[in-house]
Amino acid sequence: MNLIKTMRGGLIVSCQAYPGEPMRDPRTMTQVALSVVAGGAVAVRVEGPDDVRAVSAQVPVPVVGLWKDGTDGVFITPTLRHALAVAEAGAHVVALDGTRRPRPDGRTLAETIAGLREATEALVMADCGSVADALAAQEAGADLLSTTLSGYSGERPMRDGPDLELVAAIAGEVSVPVVAEGRIRTPEQAAVALERGAFAVCVGTAITHPASITRWFRETLPSGPE
Numbered sequence: 255m256n257l258i259k260t261m262r263g264g265l266i267v268s269c270q271a272y273p274g275e276p277m278r279d280p281r282t283m284t285q286v287a288l289s290v291v292a293g294g295a296v297a298v299r300v301e302g303p304d305d306v307r308a309v310s311a312q313v314p315v316p317v318v319g320l321w322k323d324g325t326d327g328v329f330i331t332p333t334l335r336h337a338l339a340v341a342e343a344g345a346h347v348v349a350l351d352g353t354r355r356p357r358p359d360g361r362t363l364a365e366t367i368a369g370l371r372e373a374t375e376a377l378v379m380a381d382c383g384s385v386a387d388a389l390a391a392q393e394a395g396a397d398l399l400s401t402t403l404s405g406y407s408g409e410r411p412m413r414d415g416p417d418l419e420l421v422a423a424i425a426g427e428v429s430v431p432v433v434a435e436g437r438i439r440t441p442e443q444a445a446v447a448l449e450r451g452a453f454a455v456c457v458g459t460a461i462t463h464p465a466s467i468t469r470w471f472r473e474t475l476p477s478g479p480e
């Protein structure tokens with residue numbers, strides 16, 4: 255619980271590069287992670303066992319690890335095998351799909367969390383897409399809940415910005431800490447998420463994904479090269 259307390263009111267920064275991108279390299283992601291820690295991140299969120307291993311060996315803050323497998327359905331740390339690998343790589347917190355959808359290995363979320371607890375000391379962040387997910391994930395034993403999958407799991411509409419309504423609704427219903435995550439683009443949105451009851455805020459793309467940030471600028475310019 256002490257580890258969770260260190261994140262209270264803070265900014266968790268997700269440092270991820272996607273398959274095929276130039277920054278997809280454990281050394282590069284470690285440099286990104288060290289840079290966001292220098293700026294005050296209370297924790298980092300990192301994808302894939304290789305990046306988790308490299309980053310957790312170097313950064314002085316908790317590492318929230320995940321392993322994406324695929325891009326559809328349940329793909330964030332989808333099975334117990336993935337969760338164990340992320341913990342073994344050094345993650346202090348394992349983030350996994352916390353929706354009520356069937357999981358590829360047939361285990362329930364509760365069984366997955368129990369299996370992880372038997373083998374490791376890692377805490378669990380359940381990535382949710384609705385209030386019903388959050389309630390079920392709390393029941394299943396998650397240590398932290400996040401709104402990561404709002405707009406992606408089919409239960410909430412996809413918005414341009416963060417689903418602050420969901421943050422408030424979950425925070426009002428559960429007793430475990432709630433992380434506001436997903437499409438937070440500005441410091442102001444992050445501050446509002448905390449006001450609405452989030453325990454901490456997680457920002458990825460707007461801080462660590464240069465291709466997206468560049469695109470936002472370019473698309474906002476009135477005209478430019480074709």
Ligand SMILES: CC(=O)N[C@H](C=O)[C@@H](O)[C@H](O)[C@H](O)COP(=O)(O)O
Binds near residue numbers: 268436
């Ligand atoms: C839905 C999904 O796959 N989310 C992923 C989860 O790890 C990441 O791609 C996001 O970057 C992360 O959740 C942070 O959100 P944003 O980048 O919007 O600040």
